Amino acid sequence: MRRARATPAADFVVIGAGAAGLAAADELTRGGRSVLVLEARERVGGRCWTRRLSGLDIPVELGAEFLHGEAKLTHAFLERAGLGATESGREQRVAARGRLQPADAFAEAQRAAQEATHLQRDMSFAAFLARQRLPARTKALATMMVQGFDAADPRLVSAKSIGEEWGGGELGDSQPRPQGGYGALFDWLARELLGRGTQLRLGTVVHGVNWRRGSATLAASFHGERFTLGARRVIVTLPLGVLQSGPLRFPEKRAALARLESGPVIRVAMRFHRPFWEEQAPGIAFFHAPNAPFPTCWTPLPLRAPLLTAWAGGPKAARLSGKRDAVLVRAALDSVSAIFGRAAEGEIAAAYAHDWRADPHARGGYSYLRVNGEGAHEALAAPLAGTVFFAGEATESEEPGTVAGALRSGIRAAREAMS
Secondary structure, three states, X not given: OOOOEEEEEXXXXXXXXXXXXXXXXXXXHHOOOOEEEEOOOXXXXXXXXXXXXXXXXXXXXXXXXXXXXXXXXXXXXXXXXXXXXXXOOOOEEEEEOOEEEEOOHHHHHHHHHOOHHHOOOOOEXXXXXXXXXXXXXXXXXXXXXXXXXXXXXXXXXXXXXXXXXXXXXXXXXXXXXXXXXXXXXHHHHHHHHHHOOOEEEOOEEEEEEEEEOOEEEEEEEEOOEEEEEEEEEEEEOXXXXXXXXXXXXXXXXXXXXXXXXXXXXXXXXXXXXXXXXXXHXXXXXXXEOXXXXXXXXXXXXXXXXXXXXXXXXXXXXXXXXXXXXXXXXXXXXXXXXXXXXXXHHHHEEEEEEEEOXXXXXXXXXXXXXXXXXXXXXXXHHXXXXXXXXXXXXXXXXXXXXXXXXXXXXXXXXXXXXXX
16 A cells, blocks of 8 residues: 655645535635635535536526525625525425325424424424324424425434424525525635635545644545645534544544434436426425325426426435435336326436435435434534634534535634634
């Protein structure tokens, strides 16, 4: 085995070029610091991944798509980039007894969770829901939303955390999309950073960080070639699932990591020959089939295109995770058929699928709190001896699980590192 070669030391090293890593590098360079960003993928954006499908003039998201809640930082970055946001449709239908029935799954889920914030002792959402005297449909939709919106296992997720999140009204809020997709935003930000002299190295996996106060040594590889790198300060922005599974581990964070979970997510984007759903349900953005493998599908409204996105999170995604793309697309088509009937299958023209749990650089979609996990986000964010800092949506207590939270965490970590 060849010896790892040494490369010149860097002042600030950011591990990861997702939303948190790019925001951290942006804040550091705006503060006059020199920065090296190391990214395992051959692209920037992390769990934001915008692609194109032949025959469509609109972006196709395989990762994050919407702006959740106020998302002030996301809007601020979009404004800097000269990009805007497009409001999404909110009208919904639920497939039941062979019909598409009017429903507001978001509102019903919120009603189911409203008492969770008053719990004296935390418990799982499944245990909490079992105690509620609610219609079966309301419980089914609340379970579907916990698994889908939060990518969480109802048997593991903290009921109090769900009550607090949903009680803020985020489920029912407008959820715009960035114009051009998230890819347009992060490609712009990467160009900005390069223009300021930031070094961005793709295809680079960091295997270990040895540190003492004031300095660190990183062991990494670039397309299989090992090297070591010195740094004065390091900002780690790896996803929660990667921190939990390695190769880069921090024993000091073991307790915090044990109180968080990385929710599995699978997305299938499907182009059809025509938008047949507009014939059955014009103006409807979201379709739900709680018992289907992919319980939720949505359209790009108000943009009109023959595109449907099928979404599975939590246990539904876990059961499909690791399977071939052909199996995932088949399950997505079965879900579309459960909503619109079997004739819809003959309209399929192209499809992309992505399994975020099976993705070695993600190991999940986004984070959620386990029962009694309060304080875990903050504990994961805490720096190590003023030398190693942590960012990413899982370190964010105000907007966890969102792009806005990732951006906020990157700025926070950069400011800590510069102090």
